[in-house]
Every structure is written in structure tokens, then in C-alpha cells.
Amino acid sequence: MEKKIRNIRIIINPASGKGESILPVINSCMKEAGIKWEASITHEAGDAIQFAKDAVKEGIDALAVYGGDGTVMEAISGLIGSEIPLVILPGGSANVMATELGIPNDLKEACELLGEGSLETKTIDVGQFDKRYFIARISVGFEADVVKGAERETKNKIGIFAYFFSAVAALKKSKKAVYHLKIDGQEHEVKGLACFITNTGNLGFSKISFDKHIDVSDGLLDVIVVRKANLSMFKLMVVTWLKRERPDNLELVEHWQGKDISVSSSPKQAAQCDGEVLGKMPLHIKVIPGAIKVLVPKKTGKG
Numbered sequence: 237m238e239k240k241i242r243n244i245r246i247i248i249n250p251a252s253g254k255g256e257s258i259l260p261v262i263n264s265c266m267k268e269a270g271i272k273w274e275a276s277i278t279h280e281a282g283d284a285i286q287f288a289k290d291a292v293k294e295g296i297d298a299l300a301v302y303g304g305d306g307t308v309m310e311a312i313s314g315l316i317g318s319e320i321p322l323v324i325l326p327g328g329s330a331n332v333m334a335t336e337l338g339i340p341n342d343l344k345e346a347c348e349l350l351g352e353g354s355l356e357t358k359t360i361d362v363g364q365f366d367k368r369y370f371i372a373r374i375s376v377g378f379e380a381d382v383v384k385g386a387e388r389e390t391k392n393k394i395g396i397f398a399y400f401f402s403a404v405a406a407l408k409k410s411k412k413a414v415y416h417l418k419i420d421g422q423e424h425e426v427k428g429l430a431c432f433i434t435n436t437g438n439l440g441f442s443k444i445s446f447d448k449h450i451d452v453s454d455g456l457l458d459v460i461v462v463r464k465a466n467l468s469m470f471k472l473m474v475v476t477w478l479k480r481e482r483p484d485n486l487e488l489v490e491h492w493q494g495k496d497i498s499v500s501s502s503p504k505q506a507a508q509c510d511g512e513v514l515g516k517m518p519l520h521i522k523v524i525p526g527a528i529k530v531l532v533p534k535k536t537g538k539g
């Protein structure tokens with residue numbers, strides 16, 4: 237039996253979202269559910285971390301976040317070490333973690349779950365590097381160029397299509413690099429277009445997944461090097477998704493799992509973490525197993 241939520245803090249990133257009216261939707265859902273709520277509005281990077289820490293001290297039953305993966309990541313950074321569960325209200329242009337956890341992409345639908353007793357607690361892993369955290373993935377190469385190319389203004393206007401257009405542009409100019417990896421003490425050198433160190437299997441904007449076996453709660457991060465990005469790669473991803481099988485086409489991708497991962501590339505490529513461009517290489521990344529509790533929709537009979 238899940239603990240009844242009576243008191244919730246909602247961190248809202250007003251810069252995210254699709255221009256929908258946020259407060260009236262939240263207000264009517266919370267009223268319906270009999271939940272007392274307060275909102276904190278972020279203005280700059282780091283605000284959500286502080287709001288989350290403050291809310292934990294003040295005592296709440298759950299912390300909700302309306303925003304994209306960046307805001308969710310900040311809230312998690314502030315929540316780690318507490319037992320308070322996170323509620324994700326998808327508001328960003330890419331909601332990797334929300335998609336992964338089966339949280340509806342619609343604000344009203346996501347909010348209504350709170351009142352229906354249709355949520356359960358799921359413990360998930362968090363990645364850590366450089367004294368900071370990530371929930372979805374770090375990538376080097378191709379995807380980092382996509383993130384760089386998708387400007388905030390374009391993202392606001394056309395959402396995921398900004399990523400798509402940027403992806404096409406990035407693909408045209410992507411060059412191969414050699415990735416130097418150290419995974420739990422084992423060294424690997426692989427040539428490819430992109431390297432992902434991922435906690436989640438999905439790409440955030442569709443149900444197409446790298447690999448259905450990537451598990452957000454298994455205490456391991458998955459390391460994937462994409463060797464070629466062409467139609468076969470795309471086909472492989474679709475087939476992987478349909479068959480729910482681990483890709484074994486080593487010509488296209490290589491795949492490892494580990495708890496302690498170092499990555500660098502030569503020549504140096506752009507890197508991104510949950511949508512934010514990173515400057516520093518090499519990256520030393522670790523997993524914190526079961527770092528955080530998230531309220532997710534209860535599995536129905538199908539699951």
C-alpha cells in the first residue's frame with residue numbers, strides 16, 4: 237500500500253513546456269485529489285536543486301517537477317539521500333525519464349494519476365560524474381552535436397522536431413572518432429560515431445529504444461558505441477524494439493555494462509549530459525544504485 241500523498245511541492249520550470257497553461261491544470265487536479273500544494277518557480281540553473289533541498293527539510297510527502305530532463309536532474313540532485321519520492325510532470329521538449337517510466341506525456345493525465353491511487357514507487361539508479369548527477373545519459377559525439385544544434389527557441393516552437401532537424405544536420409557532418417573506454421577496470425578502444433553511457437533505454441521522443449534490456453533499476457550503466465549511423469542502424473533499432481532482443485550486430489553497435497566507466501575520444505568530440513553540453517574530457521562516470529524513488533503508473537495486466 238502506497239503512502240497517501242497529502243502535501244506536495246511542485247518545482248516548475250517556466251521556460252519549458254509547450255505553451256500550455258500549467259497552474260489551472262495542476263490546481264484542479266490537486267483540488268480533486270485533496271492534495272495541498274505549493275509551487276516554486278525556477279529562474280536559473282541550480283534553482284531546482286535548492287528548492288528540492290529546502291522542500292525535503294520542510295517536510296513533504298512528494299516532490300513534483302514540471303520541466304524537462306534538466307530540471308528533473310536538478311530536483312533529483314537535491315533529493316538524493318532522502319526517502320521522499322519524485323513525481324515527474326513532463327514539460328520539456330525531451331522527456332527521456334518520463335517516457336522510460338511510462339509517465340503520460342500530457343500534463344493533465346500525469347497529474348490525474350496522483351489522485352487516482354494509480355501510482356507506485358519505483359527505485360531507480362542515478363549516474364554520477366564530477367560531483368553531479370544524471371538520470372538519462374551522457375553521450376559523446378553525434379547526439380551531443382544534436383543537442384548543441386537544437387536551440388531553445390526552436391525547441392519551444394517545434395518541440396521534438398527541433399531535435400530531428402538538428403539530428404539530420406549533425407549526421408551529415410559527423411566524423412568518426414576513437415573512443416577510449418575503461419569499464420570496471422577493462423580497457424576498450426572502439427571506432428565509432430557516438431558513445432552513449434546510459435541509464436535508460438529510450439531516446440526520449442518515441443518508443444524506439446536502444447535496447448529493451450537496458451534497465452533503469454539494475455544497478456548498472458550501459459555503454460553503447462554506435463559504429464555507423466545509417467539506414468541499417470535505424471533498422472536495427474526498430475528490430476531491437478519489436479523483437480525485444482539485445483542487438484548483436486557488432487558491425488553497427490558495441491554494448492557493455494558496468495558500474496565505473498571512463499570515456500574520452502580522439503579527436504576530442506562534443507559531449508552532453510541529459511541535454512546539457514559538457515566541456516570536459518575524459519569523463520569518469522559511476523552509477524549510484526537505487527539512488528532515488530519515483531512515483532510511476534502502476535503496471536497493468538499487460539506489463
Ligand SMILES: [Mg+2]
Nearest residue numbers: 451452454456
Ligand atoms: Mg541500468
